[in-house]
Amino acid sequence: MFRSEAGAAMPLERKRDGLTGRFARFCKLVWSYRLSYVFIAPFVLCFVAFILIPVVLAILLSFTYFNALQPPRWIGWQNFLYLLSQDLVFLKHALPNTIKFALIVGPGGYAASFLLAWLISQLPNYARTLYALAFYTPSLTAGIAMTVVWLPLLTGDRIGYLNSFLLSIGAIDKPVLWVTSEKYLMGSMIAVTLWSSMGVGFLAQLAGVLNVNRELYEAGRIDGIKSRLQEIWYITIPSMKPQMLFSAVMAIVGTFKAGEIGAQLSGSFPTPQYAGHVMMSHIADYGDIRFEMGYASAISVFLLIMMYVSNRLGWKLFGSRGDE
Numbered sequence: 001m002f003r004s005e006a007g008a009a010m011p012l013e014r015k016r017d018g019l020t021g022r023f024a025r026f027c028k029l030v031w032s033y034r035l036s037y038v039f040i041a042p043f044v045l046c047f048v049a050f051i052l053i054p055v056v057l058a059i060l061l062s063f064t065y066f067n068a069l070q071p072p073r074w075i076g077w078q079n080f081l082y083l084l085s086q087d088l089v090f091l092k093h094a095l096p097n098t099i100k101f102a103l104i105v106g107p108g109g110y111a112a113s114f115l116l117a118w119l120i121s122q123l124p125n126y127a128r129t130l131y132a133l134a135f136y137t138p139s140l141t142a143g144i145a146m147t148v149v150w151l152p153l154l155t156g157d158r159i160g161y162l163n164s165f166l167l168s169i170g171a172i173d174k175p176v177l178w179v180t181s182e183k184y185l186m187g188s189m190i191a192v193t194l195w196s197s198m199g200v201g202f203l204a205q206l207a208g209v210l211n212v213n214r215e216l217y218e219a220g221r222i223d224g225i226k227s228r229l230q231e232i233w234y235i236t237i238p239s240m241k242p243q244m245l246f247s248a249v250m251a252i253v254g255t256f257k258a259g260e261i262g263a264q265l266s267g268s269f270p271t272p273q274y275a276g277h278v279m280m281s282h283i284a285d286y287g288d289i290r291f292e293m294g295y296a297s298a299i300s301v302f303l304l305i306m307m308y309v310s311n312r313l314g315w316k317l318f319g320s321r322g323d324e
Contacts, residue, residue, distance in 0.1 A: 055304070061297035068291045079298035090299070093274035094282040097186065098256070101278055102310075104190050106255040109197035110248060116198065117206040118232065132206060139199035146264055150192050154178040154265065179265040182275040189261050189276050197254070201247030208243030212236055248314035256307050259284065279303050 030037070062079055064072035083090055120131045153161045156177035163175040178184050216235050217225075225231055237244065259280020263269040270277050270285065279299060287296030 058297045058300050058304075061294050062301045063298075064294045066292075066294040066297075068293050072294065075294070079295050080302070082295070083298055083302065089274060089277065090279075090282055093277045094279050097274075097276065098278040098306075100186065101190065101193075101258070102252075102255045105193045105197065105258070106251050106310075108190075109194050109255070110201070110251045112194065113198055113202040113247060113251075114205050114244070117202060117209050118236070120206060121209040132203070135198040136203060138196045139202075146192070146261075150265065151179075154188055156180055179267075180272055182273040185262065185266060185271060185275040188265055189258075192261060192265065193255075193258055197251070199250065199254070201250040201254075204243045204246045204250075205240070208240030209236060212239045245314060248317070249311055252307060252310045252314060256280075256303060256310070279306075 061072060063074060063076055065075050065078075066072040116135055120128050120135075123131060155161075156163070156179065157175050158164060158167065160175065160178070162178065163172070166172045167175070176184060178188050212235065216239065217231055220231060220235050225234060257280060259278050262271045262276025262278065262281060266272055266276060270281065280303075283296050283299045283303070286292045286299065
């Protein structure tokens with residue numbers, strides 16, 4: 001049995017009419033929520049302009065040779081092949097230092113922020129406000145504190161506060177080069193970063209602890225919970241997973257973004273023997289000094305992948321199925 005041309009055209013016309021109808025309904029639905037789109041438009045525009053477009057351009061530039069003077073030249077995977085096989089500074093220093101720094105500062109700062117948030121939540125309201133402000137302030141004044149507190153404290157001569165104190169109690173025989181020695185620079189970077197890590201994530205965890213329903217603790221005591229540690233494990237942490245997820249994401253992003261602190265402490269770039277050279281330092285080296293923008297973009301994309309994998313791990317630990 002053969003169909004006529006008119007019969008064959010009928011399904012196409014119905015399909016076209018169906019698509020037109022769905023598009024019209026979609027436009028009508030969007031128009032009905034037009035006021036909502038006006039309110040979210042500033043955020044969407046900022047997201048597109050300052051996050052989406054730069055990320056897309058960085059991915060595209062990572063496959064090119066671009067020296068900021070000549071037009072980008074497509075070279076495919078060459079930047080990534082060189083990064084993972086021939087860039088010895090990256091393989092021996094930047095990548096291991098970044099992983100070491102992130103594994104200590106990220107979980108360490110995260111655990112410290114939760115512990116401090118829980119301890120502060122046990123205080124009266126007035127004292128709670130003062131202590132929260134005291135722990136949050138360093139994250140706002142990190143640049144000033146670097147000059148006023150940490151550089152005088154870690155100066156590698158007898159005048160440095162830390163060396164002067166250790167010499168006075170006989171703990172050391174001669175001044176220690178805390179920020180210019182390959183042996184101690186990473187430890188100094190970790191200490192300073194942990195001190196200034198009580199930022200927005202810390203406030204989120206404090207809010208989460210304070211907002212836990214107190215009736216759950218009473219029910220837990222009836223069900224057999226006998227210690228504060230059991231309360232934290234079985235009630236506090238499960239009840240504040242959204243705040244813990246937000247704090248984890250902020251800790252991961254802040255840790256991987258940290259790169260200038262090594263140069264600030266040591267006063268040199270790159271740091272002595274690349275002891276404090278992390279991936280952000282490597283990006284600044286190739287992007288701001290050598291103007292190899294294509295290769296710097298490749299390093300940025302690699303760092304972005306590492307941050308994405310770490311964030312997915314945070315979602316697995318603290319996110320719920322509905323948050324995926």
